[in-house]
Amino acid sequence: MDTEVSALTFHLRTRREMSKVAARWEEAAVAVRLRDKAKSATLIFGNGDARDLDHAAELAEQSGVDGVMLGRAVFGNPWLFNREVKLSELSVAERLRVMLEHACVYEKLYGQSRRFVNMRKHFTSYVLGMPNASELRAKLTQADTAEQAYEAVKGSLADGFHDDCDFAAFRAEVVRSAPVHPNADNDYERIRRKAGELMAASASQDSHTVSPT
Numbered sequence: 001m002d003t004e005v006s007a008l009t010f011h012l013r014t015r016r017e018m019s020k021v022a023a024r025w026e027e028a029a030v031a032v033r034l035r036d037k038a039k040s041a042t043l044i045f046g047n048g049d050a051r052d053l054d055h056a057a058e059l060a061e062q063s064g065v066d067g068v069m070l071g072r073a074v075f076g077n078p079w080l081f082n083r084e085v086k087l088s089e090l091s092v093a094e095r096l097r098v099m100l101e102h103a104c105v106y107e108k109l110y111g112q113s114r115r116f117v118n119m120r121k122h123f124t125s126y127v128l129g130m131p132n133a134s135e136l137r138a139k140l141t142q143a144d145t146a147e148q149a150y151e152a153v154k155g156s157l158a159d160g161f162h163d164d165c166d167f168a169a170f171r172a173e174v175v176r177s178a179p180v181h182p183n184a185d186n187d188y189e190r191i192r193r194k195a196g197e198l199m200a201a202s203a204s205q206d207s208h209t210v211s212p213t
Contacts, residue, residue, distance in 0.1 A: 007043040009069055019072065023048025025063050032064040045069055052080060076125025078102070092130050096153050099126040103146035104174040116144050123149065132156060146171060 010031055012023035028046040035044055047069035050056040056068035070080065078098060079085040087095075099122070106119050123140035127133045139152035150167045 004040060005042045007045060007066075009045040009047055012046060012048040025059055028063040028065050043067065047071065053083065075122055076128055092156055095126055095130070096156060099123065100146060100150055100153075100170070101174050102126075103143075103149050104171045107146050108175045116146075119143075119149075130156075 008031070010028050012025060012027055013019070013021060023046075025046060025048070028044065032044050035042055043066040044064075045067040046059060046063055046065040050059055050068050050070050051073055052070075056070060059065070060068050074080045076095075076099075077087050079087060079090070102122060103116075103119055107116070120141050120143070123143070124137055127136040127140065130136060136153055136156065140149055143149040143152055147167055
């Protein structure tokens with residue numbers, strides 16, 4: 001390569017391992033040492049098991065990486081990057097209201113191009129730790145629309161968002177103000193196809209790899 005890579009992100013587990021094992025942050029430190037030895041300006045980012053911003057800062061300090069990617073930590077916690085908001089201090093009603101906003105924006109963004117079932121993993125994360133989490137989770141995993149999600153949780157809502165709420169008006173306001181890029185759906189499809197091509201190429205390469213004897 002004639003052009004130096006601007007940044008590299010290391011996902012510190014294999015694809016097969018997924019999230020079943022702890023991320024190997026010691027490997028990120030190895031990558032940093034190799035980068036420094038080569039006197040490269042490439043930024044090194046690490047990904048895996050960062051719980052929040054403070055934990056990410058600890059991992060960066062320990063490994064020497066230039067940045068940390070956060071993935072699962074943001075599920076059910078879109079406030080993650082706001083140090084002034086603590087999830088534990090938010091009311092159940094506020095967390096559920098934002099969950100429903102998320103569902104409405106999902107419908108606006110993807111329409112019929114992606115099944116609503118993809119929202120269910122987010123629902124599970126939003127209700128985690130709530131007093132009636134099991135009951136809510138059981139109801140939400142059956143929802144196929146944002147309105148059905150509302151019907152599943154409306155008994156737990158309060159503070160002006162309750163049983164007689166006009167959900168249609170709520171959804172209309174969320175959709176109207178949501179900052180969704182007009183080409184976002186096309187971008188998603190393009191990225192999905194490219195990811196599929198890369199995975200297929202990787203699988204093909206793996207099948208032709210011969211282990212040394």
